[in-house]
Amino acid sequence: MSKITDFLASVKLTIMMLALLAATSIIGTVIPQQESYQDYARYYGEQTAALFYKLYLTDMYRAPWFVFLLALLAVNLLVCSIKRFPTTWRTYRAKPRMKPGDFANMSIRAEKTLKKLPDGAEEAIQGFMRKKIGKPQVVRFDNGTLFIAERGRWSRFGVYVVHLSVIIIFLGAIMGAVYGFKGMVNIAEGQTVDTIYLRGDSEPKKLDFSIRCDKFLVEFYPSGAPKEFRSDLTFQQNGQNELTAPVLVNHPVSYGGVTFYQSSYGKTMGGDAVIQVTQVAGGKTYDVSGKLDQEIVIPDNLGKIRIVDSREDVMNFGPAVKIQALEGMGKPIQFWVFKKQPPFVQRPEGPLQFDLKDLQETYYTGLQTNHDPGVWLVYTGFCLMILGLIIAFFFSHRLLWVQIRKRDQGWQIIMAGSSNKNKPGYERTFETWSPSILNPAGQEGVIT
């Protein structure tokens, strides 16, 4: 058991996992992801394409083996941190060395012996230490004094903050994947919808509110490059307009826990349709017009229809709209109405005959929709990661000892330092401090 824990906690495993993730991640940048089988087969050949599917390489970042690698890294990170934390905690709680001595085993060290200790030397050293590193503790002993100052003890936890941040980001991502959804919805100008299409799901998802696209606007620069995409949306609940807001790229709008992003646009036949209604008995004609999903009343109380679908082309016979006869045809039926009636399509029997006279194009807006309850966790992880990296990289636990001791030849001043990180950096700083400490109160008086 401890062997497994040791392996899971080992930095060797960390390095292996990081390198392995780096190497395998590249695969998905070389093989296009989430294309159709036909595309893979055409490009790579049937056999290779089959192999790709076997190894999940066509959607590798969601593949079980890739998720397993990520999970293993997370476990490694967690076990390693838990295993090391008590040691760090003990080091954090440990008192610095308080015993006088020669500090001979310290790698950062300087000393000097003065014939006579200048007046106010101790105060000068204490003041200097307070300014540069922290308020020193004072230990007095038989023939001298030891000052101990330190800073950045807490910085030992920086690395744990970074590791925790990675775990939090993973948790946020899992939360988003489990409890969230991503979808798409296209809404033509003037149209109202209350369903969205989830990614990888053929059934639309019903929302508990509806969205109307009041207007879609696309602007171009003179060069032809797009300048602005903008959808004016109205969110409705129980038939009431609750919120009207524009959605632009980089400016999403949230309603009812779902966020809407401007993603694409296009043209659709959802514009005004002009329909000619002919009274079979008598041959009187009326022109009526309306948009998708609107109820259209035929004059003289002849009936009421609704356009439920409109297409640029149906069965190669050009534009057509699908009509639902609400009143006037005897029964509520749905049927296609063409500009040019195909010979094999039977017109519905009834007192009225319909023909499509004109069908206008209109814009539809393509909205990306998203509900991600994990995103705040991910962002918390982001902030912690930046904070943790700054602590781990640029702060260290630094100690400085200064000891004044009466010897036969005079007063010996020893200064010694230690740092848990970036020793060369501390050495350089230490060297800039040593003249002030070894010549306290600006006095010279060297013997050794």
Place this chain on the structure above:
Amino acid sequence: MTSSFLLSAVTFIYLAVAVLYLCYFVFKVRFLGTLGTWVAVGGFALNTLGIILRWVESYQMGIGHAPLSNMYESLVFFAWTVILIYLLIEWKYGFKSIGAFATPFAFLSMAYASFSSVKSGIQPLIPALKSNWLIAHVMTCFLGYSAFAIACGISVMYMMKNRNGTERNNGLWNLMPASGTLDDICYRTVLVGFLMLTVGIITGAVWAHSAWGTYWSWDPKETWSLVTWLVYATLLHARFVRGWQGKRIAVLSIVGFACVIFTYFGVNFLLRGLHSYAT
């Protein structure tokens, strides 16, 4: 246009800087090193001015935006960050020989920007780029890239200075800092680069979330930036905990920079994805 004239002048100034540092390193004439630093400072000032002017010009054209929106502008900014970080390192550590291995990146970047295949005109922003995250994202990414470029230069120095564990102090090599110092400076530079790349990826993710509704979509550029991040994370763990130093760290730092180059250029030319406007 004044900014493009200024920036083409900067190209030649950076060439002079690289040559001066190289001559200082080879011929060991102290004056050349000092001159190199001053010319670099002057070039940096003009580079800064060029970027500001381009910013102003975009406003005069009525399409005002920070000059960080296409390949040309990113190359100019990359050169700027290389010189900035190099000068900070020189100021802190005082080794001018590093200049011979760092400043050529700035010249190469400016030279590539002057190719006709890199469109240098000021273009209006497409909707996806109209975001306050643009500046934070591009700036941090490129500060990271250039820190890694310089770390790579220093790693190459390390490999030259220290051949199979023996320090070379004669002839060409005596102006180089000791290999231990090179190792330390390289490592410190990687730390800066790693923090900047992390912030760059994070700002990119936050931006992507507000533009497309997803903070991570595994598009090739995102993935390659993650690969780069993982390589440097490997380096840091190897060093922090396994105590790797010297040659092995130098090799990882060079591999890491190769990933940076691929993230920057390779993805644009060889792979397709959301960052297609960055060509």
